Amino acid sequence: MQEYIIRRVLLAIPTLIGAVTLVFLVMRILPGDIASLMLEGSGELGVQADEEQLKELRAQLGVDQPLYVQYVTWLWDAIRFEFGDALWTNRPVWEEFQLRYPISLSILILAMITSLGIALPAGIISAVKQDTWIDYGLRIFTLAGLSIPSFFVAILIILFMLRYYGWTSPLEYEPIWKDPWLNFQRLIFPSLAIGYRLSAIGARITRSSMLEVMREDYVRTARAKGLREQMVIWRHALKNAILPVLTLIGIELLVLFSGVVIVETLFIIPGVGKLLVDSIFRRDYIIVQALVFVFAIFVLLVNLMVDLSYAFFDPRIRLG
Numbered sequence: 001m002q003e004y005i006i007r008r009v010l011l012a013i014p015t016l017i018g019a020v021t022l023v024f025l026v027m028r029i030l031p032g033d034i035a036s037l038m039l040e041g042s043g044e045l046g047v048q049a050d051e052e053q054l055k056e057l058r059a060q061l062g063v064d065q066p067l068y069v070q071y072v073t074w075l076w077d078a079i080r081f082e083f084g085d086a087l088w089t090n091r092p093v094w095e096e097f098q099l100r101y102p103i104s105l106s107i108l109i110l111a112m113i114t115s116l117g118i119a120l121p122a123g124i125i126s127a128v129k130q131d132t133w134i135d136y137g138l139r140i141f142t143l144a145g146l147s148i149p150s151f152f153v154a155i156l157i158i159l160f161m162l163r164y165y166g167w168t169s170p171l172e173y174e175p176i177w178k179d180p181w182l183n184f185q186r187l188i189f190p191s192l193a194i195g196y197r198l199s200a201i202g203a204r205i206t207r208s209s210m211l212e213v214m215r216e217d218y219v220r221t222a223r224a225k226g227l228r229e230q231m232v233i234w235r236h237a238l239k240n241a242i243l244p245v246l247t248l249i250g251i252e253l254l255v256l257f258s259g260v261v262i263v264e265t266l267f268i269i270p271g272v273g274k275l276l277v278d279s280i281f282r283r284d285y286i287i288v289q290a291l292v293f294v295f296a297i298f299v300l301l302v303n304l305m306v307d308l309s310y311a312f313f314d315p316r317i318r319l320g
Contacts, residue, residue: 005304012300019296020078020289024071027285034063034087034283061087074289083290088282093290096275104260104271106176106183107191111256115195115202120245122199123206124233130211138203145200150259154193154266161189190267194259198248205248209241216240257295 035057058064062073077083083093126138148156176183213219214237222232261273268274272291279287 005308008304008307012304016293016296016300017075020075020293021071023289023292024074027283027288028067028070030283034285035061078289078293083293084286086279086287087284093287096287097272097290097294100270100272100275102175103187103269104264104273107187107194107260107264107269107271108256110187110191111195111198114191115197115199118195118199119202120206122203124210126203126207127210127214128233138207142200142204145196146204148196150194150197151262151266153196154190154263157189157193158266186267186269190260190263190269193263194256197259198256201248202245205244206241209244210237213237213241257298 035054055064062070065073081094085092086096089096122138122141126135129135174182174186210233214233219232219237260271261276263269264271264273265277276288276291278284279291
């Protein structure tokens with residue numbers, strides 16, 4: 001197990017470096033001068049900034065150095081998790097991240113809970129009630145979830161709640177430990193918008209896996225021994241059908257994270273996703289590069305955890 005983890009970590013290093021290198025180059029290729037944007041966009045110096053001030057700010061930001069020097073400097077700082085200060089707020093990037101990641105994490109956790117709470121029962125019921133009206137209804141539900149992107153679901157939720165209930169999302173945000181009800185009101189609809197796709201895919205995968213497993217000999221043997229149908233489904237069938245769902249969770253968790261970026265912007269939630277969008281528009285490459293670096297590590301860790309979970313749910317799998 002330890003050798004497997006070490007090998008996976010070593011293989012992840014080139015992937016991580018490749019991802020952050022690509023973002024570093026893209027942010028430098030984008031048109032526009034960050035120094036001009038910062039000086040002229042502030043409104044303090046008028047339409048045009050003084051050339052001497054531009055040179056001074058470029059030197060302060062380090063963008064006057066050759067590209068390879070900027071890259072090596074940034075990569076060395078990133079390895080030590082020293083990302084510096086944000087260009088527009090002048091606050092440390094880690095401070096900005098720490099203020100916002102609990103909000104995004106809360107949305108992800110709530111979306112995962114709601115989606116799995118819908119997906120597993122729906123997939124199991126659809127498989128047990130195969131080719132009945134219940135099965136057909138649940139399959140329509142999954143097809144709709146596969147067809148509609150999360151941002152469109154978010155727009156439909158906003159329009160529906162506004163049109164029929166006069167509800168608008170609260171502008172203020174309260175942590176769960178201060179006001180649980182207001183926190184729930186603020187996050188439940190973004191979580192549903194993001195989690196609908198995962199619930200639909202999860203239900204479909206669970207149904208297919210359950211139908212395949214329920215035809216196996218050990219399931220028929222369990223039934224022949226006189227075990228109750230609920231025991232056969234939950235203890236024997238579901239445990240062996242869960243492996244494809246775990247793979248799906250690992251992949252879709254990353255899709256959920258990408259959906260957070262758009263949904264947080266639509267619901268005006270001050271999370272990491274909105275911070276990333278705002279930083280891209282402001283050309284705050286310090287924050288963008290730092291967030292991509294953290295996201296890449298998160299992706300690699302999720303993939304590793306999914307692989308390790310295989311051995312836990314199926315003792316026949318050995319990692320080596």
